[in-house]
Amino acid sequence: MTAQAPTAPAVSHGRLIPVTVHFDDLDALGLLHNARYPLMVERAWTELWYQHGVRFDGDWVAAGDACNAVKELRITYxxxxxxxxxxxxxxxxxxxxxxxxxxxxxxxxxxxxxxYAEGSRVLVRLDATTMRPAPWSDAFRTAGRELLRPAG
Structure with missing residues (x-):
């Protein structure tokens, strides 16, 4: 019998990104600390876009679509x-x-x-020189369209 690599679970839309909760992520009550949820989401978001070639390597001008800022975060536990x-x-x-x-x-x-928790986050793409809103690249928009939740 040959062992198979685990497959990512299916979801009806978007992507499911594996994350790991470590013992030191738990609070004194033995619960995942509330501040760790957004951190885990950020790490998953970064991993997802890293797979599409969007990354920060130390130069914000060269970072392109990775140069963005959070405008709003909502989370419900x-x-x-x-x-x-x-x-x-x-x-x-x-x-x-x-x-x-x-x-x-x-x-x-x-x-x-x-x-365990759900929410949403609003991001704004920034021009690294002016720090003003800037358009997403065509490549980012193409990858992003694949992640859009179907209407309804």
Missing amino acids: RAPVTRPGPYAVHLWLERLGTTGLTYGFRFCSADGAET
């Missing part, structure tokens, strides 16, 4: 995470505008079946 181990962040785009976007997320079980 649904159920406590009580132990370390494998989990996932489900990411998708709600809106992809000219200079901004809104993405949705769920912090969930590794298979995507159980939701």
